[in-house]
Amino acid sequence: MGDSAAGRKKTVFIVILFLGLVIYWNEVAASASPLDQMKSTVDEILQIVRDENLKVPELRDKRREMIMKVVGQRFNFQVMSQLALARNWKARTDSEKKQFVDMFRKILENTYIARVENYSNEEIIYKKEVLKGKGKAVVYTETIINDTEIPIVYRLKNYNDQWLVYDVIIEKVSLIGNYRSQFNQIMSKEDFPGLVKRLEEKIQKMEESGETDDVP
Amino acid sequence: MSVFLWLALFCHVLFVFSPQVVAEDIPSGDESVEYDDLPPDLDEFDIDDMEDSPSGWVDPLEPVNRVFFYINDTLYSWVLEPVAEGYGAVLPKEIRIGIRNLFSHILTPVRVVGSLLQGKVTDSGVEVTRFVVNTFFGFGGFFDVAEDAFDLRIRDEDLGQALGYYGVSDSIYIFWPILGPSNLRDTVGLGGEFFLNPIYYIGNDDLLFGLGLKSEEIVNETSLMLGEYDQIKDSSLDPYVSIRDFYLQYRRGKVKE
Numbered sequence: 001m002g003d004s005a006a007g008r009k010k011t012v013f014i015v016i017l018f019l020g021l022v023i024y025w026n027e028v029a030a031s032a033s034p035l036d037q038m039k040s041t042v043d044e045i046l047q048i049v050r051d052e053n054l055k056v057p058e059l060r061d062k063r064r065e066m067i068m069k070v071v072g073q074r075f076n077f078q079v080m081s082q083l084a085l086a087r088n089w090k091a092r093t094d095s096e097k098k099q100f101v102d103m104f105r106k107i108l109e110n111t112y113i114a115r116v117e118n119y120s121n122e123e124i125i126y127k128k129e130v131l132k133g134k135g136k137a138v139v140y141t142e143t144i145i146n147d148t149e150i151p152i153v154y155r156l157k158n159y160n161d162q163w164l165v166y167d168v169i170i171e172k173v174s175l176i177g178n179y180r181s182q183f184n185q186i187m188s189k190e191d192f193p194g195l196v197k198r199l200e201e202k203i204q205k206m207e208e209s210g211e212t213d214d215v216p
Numbered sequence: 217m218s219v220f221l222w223l224a225l226f227c228h229v230l231f232v233f234s235p236q237v238v239a240e241d242i243p244s245g246d247e248s249v250e251y252d253d254l255p256p257d258l259d260e261f262d263i264d265d266m267e268d269s270p271s272g273w274v275d276p277l278e279p280v281n282r283v284f285f286y287i288n289d290t291l292y293s294w295v296l297e298p299v300a301e302g303y304g305a306v307l308p309k310e311i312r313i314g315i316r317n318l319f320s321h322i323l324t325p326v327r328v329v330g331s332l333l334q335g336k337v338t339d340s341g342v343e344v345t346r347f348v349v350n351t352f353f354g355f356g357g358f359f360d361v362a363e364d365a366f367d368l369r370i371r372d373e374d375l376g377q378a379l380g381y382y383g384v385s386d387s388i389y390i391f392w393p394i395l396g397p398s399n400l401r402d403t404v405g406l407g408g409e410f411f412l413n414p415i416y417y418i419g420n421d422d423l424l425f426g427l428g429l430k431s432e433e434i435v436n437e438t439s440l441m442l443g444e445y446d447q448i449k450d451s452s453l454d455p456y457v458s459i460r461d462f463y464l465q466y467r468r469g470k471v472k473e
Contacts, residue, residue: 083258111451138254146440147313147360149369153254167258172469173462174255181461182454198453206450 034137034156034163035129041074042124042141049116067116068109076157076164077105083166084179088187096192103199104179110206137163255465274387275460281391285456288396292445296438304439312436314358319433320370321350321357325412330373334381339371346370372470375412376405380471389460397463 032040045067048054054063081101082089092100127140135158142149153169168175186195275281304312324347331340346362354361362368379401380386388400398406410416415429452458 079259107451111447114447114450136257136259146309148440155257155259157259169254171466172255173465174258176258177255177465178452178458178461180258182452182457185457186454195453202453209450 033129034131034154034158035126035139037163038074038139038141038154038156038165039126041070044070045116046124064113067113071109071112074163074165075108076159076166077101077108079157079164079166080104080108080176084176085183086180088183088192092192099196100199103196103203106203107199107206110203255469275389277388277390281389281460282456284391284393285459287393288391289449289455291394296435297442300435300438300442303435304442307439309440312439315432315436316440317350317354317360318357319436321347322414323409323412325414326375326409327371327373329412330375330378331371333375333378334373336371336373339373342368343371374405375408376402376467377471377473379405380467386464386467386471389464391460397459399463399467402467 048063048066048070051063053059054066078101081097081104084104085092085100089097122143122145125142125144127142129140130138132138137156137158139154139156141152141154143152144150150171151169154165155167155169156163156165158164166176183195186198190198307315324343327343328340331337331343346360346368347357349362349366349368350357350360353359353365360370363370384401386399386401390398390400390403392398392403395406415426448458448462449455
């Protein structure tokens with residue numbers, strides 16, 4: 001009898017072990033690594049950018065919309081805006097915050113599209129990812145332009161198994177940090193209405209120039 | 217026996233249900249850590265005492281700097297950019313990259329001394345090796361064989377970084393006419409580098425020769441990064457502040473490296 005009791009225990013153990021493994025692997029599969037998620041987003045964007053059929057002027061808006069949609073799923077514009085406005089964020093009313101996020105998002109999207117267009121023929125190398133704890137990660141990539149390696153690093157934060165970008169570091173320069181210093185200087189002289197005015201002008205200018213030379 | 221069984225089971229369950237095991241500081245993949253010199257994580261600051269601009273950053277010369285910035289900006293779009301465009305249209309990219317390699321090759325002494333001053337003996341060794349390899353196998357420095365064949369990347373060190381290493385602050389931003397963004401520390405470094413530049417010893421009696429060479433270097437370099445400057449300018453609300461912050465962050469990253 002003792003033998004069969006031990007045998008039963010062994011069976012139970014193996015079953016639990018097996019179940020555990022299944023659960024564990026499902027978990028791993030569901031929460032793809034930040035690098036994998038970043039890569040799939042960039043691949044998706046490059047696929048749109050490189051699609052010759054979409055490079056006609058009539059499809060310009062559709063193409064932009066497609067890129068923006070993919071970008072919007074990976075970039076956390078809310079947090080980016082908050083970090084860029086820094087201590088000036090708290091003093092804003094809810095509608096001001098929303099207005100600012102919408103405008104900053106447009107600036108970033110237009111900047112991103114202009115960059116991606118330039119990089120469309122370049123290879124992107126995914127170097128490594130570093131998990132930082134507190135649900136944060138850093139993904140290191142590199143593109144080679146004219147024989148020079150340009151390191152592009154993404155800072156990401158995990159929200160329900162989705163890794164979302166909150167800062168991009170190009171050649172050691174934090175993009176959001178760069179905007180922070182600009183916003184701060186403008187805020188200190190012209191306050192929020194002045195900043196809004198400047199953002200509006202910039203967006204208008206970006207969208208005008210995008211219409212003429214966005215499609216190569 | 218059953219004690220071990222339950223212990224094993226317990227550990228196993230613990231392992232399976234603890235995702236934080238994965239979320240530690242585990243670098244995966246390439247661990248050479250040559251890029252671990254990132255600017256501070258903006259998300260790590262408490263929103264109440266978030267620094268607006270990096271600490272110790274002062275721009276007392278802003279009014280003068282802005283004037284020079286405006287002049288340079290105009291010179292760039294009216295002179296340098298069109299010249300570099302024409303230059304790039306005539307010379308194939310491969311040749312321009314080779315010319316850039318040559319200019320960089322000549323400045324090896326700056327990088328060797330810059331590395332040594334920071335105690336980076338290996339890096340200075342790499343630079344010496346690169347110099348020998350590229351001189352003999354890269355047609356006097358035209359080809360970067362050292363990197364292409366032996367993966368010996370350039371060690372971008374200079375005297376400004378060496379001063380930074382010794383704690384010299386990067387405060388007081390200076391926007392020089394023609395030369396562009398700098399600060400007091402890097403300007404001093406640049407002055408020292410003048411004497412580490414072999415061209416100074418070859419052509420010091422011929423100012424025109426030196427100027428011609430410098431212009432060629434600038435035009436060649438610009439032809440390889442056309443559009444970069446415009447992109448920074450187009451995406452910023454205050455290009456002067458953006459370039460200033462860009463320079464500051466970039467140099468801080470270099471010093472940290």
